[in-house]
Amino acid sequence: MSILYNPPSPDFADLYARFDAPICDFDCGKACAPFNPTGKPFCCDICQAVPAAFRPEWDFLQKNTALWHIWRGDECAAETTKPEELRAETPEHMLLLACQGPLHCQRDYRAVSCRQFPFFPYITSRDRFLGLAYEWEFETSCWVINHLEAVTSLYRRQFIQTYEALFALWEEEFDSYALHSEDMRAYFSSQNRRLPLLHRNGGYYLLSPATERIERCDPLKFKRFGPYTE
Ligand code: SF4
Numbered sequence: 001m002s003i004l005y006n007p008p009s010p011d012f013a014d015l016y017a018r019f020d021a022p023i024c025d026f027d028c029g030k031a032c033a034p035f036n037p038t039g040k041p042f043c044c045d046i047c048q049a050v051p052a053a054f055r056p057e058w059d060f061l062q063k064n065t066a067l068w069h070i071w072r073g074d075e076c077a078a079e080t081t082k083p084e085e086l087r088a089e090t091p092e093h094m095l096l097l098a099c100q101g102p103l104h105c106q107r108d109y110r111a112v113s114c115r116q117f118p119f120f121p122y123i124t125s126r127d128r129f130l131g132l133a134y135e136w137e138f139e140t141s142c143w144v145i146n147h148l149e150a151v152t153s154l155y156r157r158q159f160i161q162t163y164e165a166l167f168a169l170w171e172e173e174f175d176s177y178a179l180h181s182e183d184m185r186a187y188f189s190s191q192n193r194r195l196p197l198l199h200r201n202g203g204y205y206l207l208s209p210a211t212e213r214i215e216r217c218d219p220l221k222f223k224r225f226g227p228y229t230e
């Protein structure tokens with residue numbers, strides 16, 4: 001007899017209601033879109049970022065909105081993404097999605113991956129959820145990454161509470177971000193840089209990827225990239 005793995009699922013209506021604070025006090029999409037040739041905010045441009053949803057989250061979205069469909073891999077005419085590679089990198093408990101685009105966004109039905117962007121939960125090598133780190137691949141495109149001082153404390157708190165709730169339910173989610181954090185340490189080590197961290201204690205820090213020692217820093221002094229250096 002086989003036993004089906006059926007992990008508990010959060011109530012996504014409730015989870016979304018508790019994770020709806022804007023990341024900063026204005027629409028950051030207006031700050032980054034002018035630097036994207038398509039004119040779309042980078043994180044809402046399927047050629048730049050492919051959103052993912054938890055499998056039970058996809059069940060919830062399908063029942064409530066027609067905003068999303070399963071990502072086919074042909075949505076970006078420029079073919080900048082490699083569908084097979086991206087699917088192989090996607091954890092088993094998640095699905096890649098595409099929405100109808102920023103002109104048709106439904107704020108209440110944004111996936112967790114939209115709400116968390118450009119951040120992910122940073123996990124130390126000793127399995128401690130320390131705070132928010134950013135998706136380093138977007139250093140030259142995302143305005144928020146270049147203005148971490150603008151992230152509101154309400155957003156930071158909601159992010160942390162959301163991921164604490166998800167980690168309590170799904171160990172694989174914690175493991176997947178532990179691996180992602182390890183990749184970030186490897187990348188920053190190769191660059192000989194410390195990585196910026198929005199600590200769960202409310203402070204801003206730089207973390208050494210080799211020792212994981214942290215030092216409190218003024219976020220206005222963090223390195224800036226691409227068009228945001230001027
Ligand atoms: S989170 Fe970053 S990429 Fe997304 S809209 Fe804001 S500035 Fe642009």
Ligand code: SF4
Pocket residue numbers: 043044045051099100101102103104105106109110111114
């Ligand atoms: S649902 Fe909205 S926030 Fe999410 S990718 Fe689409 S346009 Fe962007």
